[in-house]
Amino acid sequence: MVGGSVGLARRRRQVVILLFEGFSLIHMGRLAETFSLANRLRHPDNALHNYYDLRLVSASGGAIRSSSGVLIWTDAVDSHYAKDVHALFALGAANVPVESDERLLSWLRHTHPHAQVVQGIGGAYGVLELAGLESKDVAVTDTTGGAMTTGALSATRTAGIDADAGAALTSALSVVKRDCGYETASQVAHDLLPVTPKQFTHSVFNSREARASDLIRTSAHQLRVSSENRVSIADAAQAVAMSERNFLRRFKQEIGVTPTEFVLRVRLEKACHMLVDTDLPADKIARRTGLGSGDRLAKLFRQHLSMSPTEYRTLERNRLAENGLAEPGVIKRARRPVS
Structure with missing residues (x-):
């Protein structure tokens, strides 16, 4: 039983959402719900075995306040092995630069080579620049049906999400498409857009x-x-x-x-x-x-x-x-x- 549990943990893909003060709860919720939907579609009869392992982190851990005043509890970023990160999304306040933290920058530099996707939203995009890093993405046309994520990006833009958040959501859908297949990713995009708080808040807190x-x-x-x-x-x-x-x-x-x-x-x-x-x-x-x-x-x-x-x-x-x-x-x- 122990060996089976360890094997299951190793197969999970770790998705890290790095939060900074003033982040958008809506943007975070869309990303979290993308992978939560993928988990439910992949294992519809077994909610206890997730394909993606969602982690909410911050530079030092603890409560981080969103732009709407809601506090979200996070783990310290360096409590996770950089090499285990499958996808990384950094969320900060719009037009507010993130303070430099050398420990965080070091973790980002170690994580970047291993992660399939690295995206920044709002002021958090600047932390990648401080670390001397660029965004990473899964090629949109890496599997059959590549137009799906381009359409999803268009949908998010018409829904009023800024360019950074739209690109991050497109990257998340691209990861799901490559990992789980076009049909699963298409269903996630269909269920996710347009999104409402009722659809995503549960995944944010669990x-x-x-x-x-x-x-x-x-x-x-x-x-x-x-x-x-x-x-x-x-x-x-x-x-x-x-x-x-x-x-x-x-x-x-x-x-x-x-x-x-x-x-x-x-x-x-x-x-x-x-x-x-x-x-x-x-x-x-x-x-x-x-x-x-x-x-x-x-x-x-x-x-x-x-x-x-x-x-x-x-x-x-x-x-x-x-x-x-x-x-x-x-x-x-x-x-x-x-x-």
Whole structure:
């Protein structure tokens, strides 16, 4: 069993998304969802065995704030072997240069020769220049059906994504096409464009789940799908045949947070979806996501996102419209009046 697990890990292709302060959550989400969709299409009946291993990293690790104020937890970039990186995407704030970090630059120089794709978005493109490196890409015509990714790039540009992000997404689709075949890549492009927050946010927050052991990954999945209900740590531990103490230790070690913290993040994630996708009041959203009351939801949003639920709803809907992902009227029609 151990040998089989090691063999599986070796076959996974490591996709690294390097984040800098002020990065676009939408751009990151599109890249993450590209490889998440490829995983699901490649193993539709076994979500526990991923072909791509998504890693979110930053220069020193820890929480990195997106342009919309959402904090994303990352690993330190030098915690990953450079030679294992299959594709690297660096995301930074638009028109904001990235500060020089010699340790990061050294890691990039060691990673560049091994990665099939290296792309920078926004200010993060400058970090490649600081390291004396250029972008790398998979040849668009390296397999039959090369026009697919060119069409995808055109679609992203008409959707209002800037040139850097469009090129990075095209590179991601090219990687999927070469690794998994034209049909899989075409289906990914079809499912991905146009993209909405509901389609990509899950993949953004589950990169550590993808690397966890089967038991902990199964537990995380069960906690996620039942997060609206009362969570019992004892029941969760029993479901994977562990003592409560061992379960808590393993979960924190592999996922990075306690089961209780994990469920809270999932509930907040679902609340974010519902704020953007529906016109439900905050109090009803809080009850439906397991957060109790509108007052508690507001307190948690202030604590974790530094804004109120109403401010988040307005900001994200405006951001979608400004990025061309949907016209305001389209966004309004897309909201489901859930009763």
